[in-house]
Amino acid sequence: xxxxxYCESMRLTVDxxxxxxxxxxxKGFTDxxxxxxxxxxxxxxxxxxxNRGKDELYMGWTELPYNQKEIVADIKATAKKIRxxxxxxxxxxIGGSALGPIMAFTALSHLHYNDLPDKVRKGPKxxxxxxxxxxxxxxxxxxxxxxxxxxxVVSKSGATSETMAQYLVISDLLEKxxxxxxxxxxxTTDAKKGNLVKISESLxxxxxxxxxxxxxxxxxxxxPVGLLPAAVLGIDISLLLDGAAYMDKLCKQKNMYKNPALxxxxxxxxxxxxxxxxxxxxxxxxxxxxxxxxxxxxxAESLGKNKTLDGKAxxxxxxxxxxxxxxxxxxQVQLYAEGPYDKVITxxxxxxxxxxxPIPHGCRDIPDVGFLGGHxxxxxxxxxxKATAFALMQAGRMNYTVTLPxxxxxxxxxxxxxxxxxxxxxxxxxxxxxxxxPGVENGKKATFALLGKSGYEAKKAEIESADALxxxxx
Ligand code: PA5
Numbered sequence: 435x436x437x438x439x440y441c442e443s444m445r446l447t448v449d450x451x452x453x454x455x456x457x458x459x460x461k462g463f464t465d466x467x468x469x470x471x472x473x474x475x476x477x478x479x480x481x482x483x484x485n486r487g488k489d490e491l492y493m494g495w496t497e498l499p500y501n502q503k504e505i506v507a508d509i510k511a512t513a514k515k516i517r518x519x520x521x522x523x524x525x526x527x528i529g530g531s532a533l534g535p536i537m538a539f540t541a542l543s544h545l546h547y548n549d550l551p552d553k554v555r556k557g558p559k560x561x562x563x564x565x566x567x568x569x570x571x572x573x574x575x576x577x578x579x580x581x582x583x584x585x586x587v588v589s590k591s592g593a594t595s596e597t598m599a600q601y602l603v604i605s606d607l608l609e610k611x612x613x614x615x616x617x618x619x620x621x622t623t624d625a626k627k628g629n630l631v632k633i634s635e636s637l638x639x640x641x642x643x644x645x646x647x648x649x650x651x652x653x654x655x656x657x658p659v660g661l662l663p664a665a666v667l668g669i670d671i672s673l674l675l676d677g678a679a680y681m682d683k684l685c686k687q688k689n690m691y692k693n694p695a696l697x698x699x700x701x702x703x704x705x706x707x708x709x710x711x712x713x714x715x716x717x718x719x720x721x722x723x724x725x726x727x728x729x730x731x732x733x734a735e736s737l738g739k740n741k742t743l744d745g746k747a748x749x750x751x752x753x754x755x756x757x758x759x760x761x762x763x764x765x766q767v768q769l770y771a772e773g774p775y776d777k778v779i780t781x782x783x784x785x786x787x788x789x790x791x792p793i794p795h796g797c798r799d800i801p802d803v804g805f806l807g808g809h810x811x812x813x814x815x816x817x818x819x820k821a822t823a824f825a826l827m828q829a830g831r832m833n834y835t836v837t838l839p840x841x842x843x844x845x846x847x848x849x850x851x852x853x854x855x856x857x858x859x860x861x862x863x864x865x866x867x868x869x870x871x872p873g874v875e876n877g878k879k880a881t882f883a884l885l886g887k888s889g890y891e892a893k894k895a896e897i898e899s900a901d902a903l904x905x906x907x908x
Contacts, residue, residue, distance in 0.1 A: 443839065445684070447837050448834060453701050461832070474700075480688075496682070499682060519584075530650065535562050537725050541841060545720055557667060586662060589623055592633070622643045622658050624647075674847040677843065698836075706864075718784065735871050735873075748866070752778075780836060793811060
């Protein structure tokens with residue numbers, strides 16, 4: 435673990451001034467109104483504290499920063515071998531099994547990683563197949579050589595149609611190329627159950643990592659689901675877990691004003707109570723672009739529920755919207771500033787970018803352009819970030835800013851754990867099961883039925899009866 439001074443220098447901060455009435459007038463929360471949520475916040479904190487690590491509640495993810503010493507050592511050794519032996523690394527998976535690896539890849543790798551010369555990249559080209567679009571699979575096969583590729587098949591159930599269809603395409607190709615499948619495959623799956631376990635046995639034992647029982651897909655980035663791909667990219671996975679542990683430590687505070695994830699959950703919960711059912715995630719960093727995708731799944735699948743824990747009907751949740759600063763200033767910000775008062779905007783900011791990129795002097799005779807010279811692109815993006823938050827504040831729009839001092843494995847770990855805890859606290863305040871996903875399961879079953887999987891005949895008949903409804907088309 436890094437020392438105290440390092441941790442403090444890397445601490446994430448949450449500035450929620452623009453959620454408060456001092457900035458927004460009657461559109462913001464008064465100190466008193468916010469304090470009114472303190473009791474609920476304490477209960478939510480207690481719920482998370484009491485249930486940490488409980489597999490039966492799918493809260494095993496809270497312990498991931500602490501209980502993976504041996505697994506991390508094994509992953510590092512495997513990743514070293516993969517980096518030497520393979521030209522390509524492909525993750526086959528979807529949803530929680532894909533969004534984390536895509537997010538960490540984009541956050542901590544060169545933005546044109548796969549285009550770098552081999553000597554600079556020093557590891558395999560990296561792909562994550564988060565869909566079953568046939569064109570995507572076809573085009574992937576145009577740019578990789580399966581014989582020189584390590585395929586990491588990630589599925590907790592081993593029964594997800596998308597992932598298993600990807601697996602069938604790839605295993606058929608490898609077989610036809612005369613490759614001993616187990617040399618080019620790594621599975622990340624359940625310890626004992628599931629089809630990947632059976633497939634591994636039938637292939638004579640495929641190298642496999644465990645997706646722990648109490649860790650659901652969207653909370654899995656800090657287990658082998660995310661750690662293996664990250665290590666293959668050369669990311670320091672121990673530092674990632676240290677960052678998560680540091681955030682966990684900060685959030686041991688029961689007092690919501692001292693606990694960044696709890697306070698953020700309270701702000702979002704209080705905003706939802708006012709009908710702010712849209713949550714915009716707007717990172718001012720191309721590296722964090724897919725953090726917004728990862729967060730969208732975490733927030734939507736966890737909070738979008740129709741039943742409270744005591745069985746009462748409800749329809750809760752906040753629709754996550756992905757935006758990118760500054761790009762979406764020229765696209766969506768008009769709506770945020772002048773459209774309905776139904777959103778909370780979360781800005782993700784960086785205190786320091788990896789590069790500053792000076793803007794040279796030029797066009798001195800055209801003041802509209804010349805004023806930019808002598809500044810840096812870092813100054814420009816930070817100014818635009820600040821200006822947008824200010825303009826939205828002036829328009830009475832709730833927004834708050836989460837700032838990382840810089841982006842590295844430690845701060846990314848902090849950020850991920852902050853959002854995971856925020857989600858757990860918000861779910862507890864909404865009194866729902868944050869960790870199930872019955873709505874997703876229903877769609878999975880309907881797909882099985884449509885493709886004729888045995889045991890799903892009744893579902894198929896149900897879907898066909900919907901086909902008989904009067905059609906309206908134009
Ligand atoms: O968050 C979730 O649980 C889902 O998005 C799953 O990760 C996704 O459906 C893939 O499931 P599995 O890992 O069983 O293939």
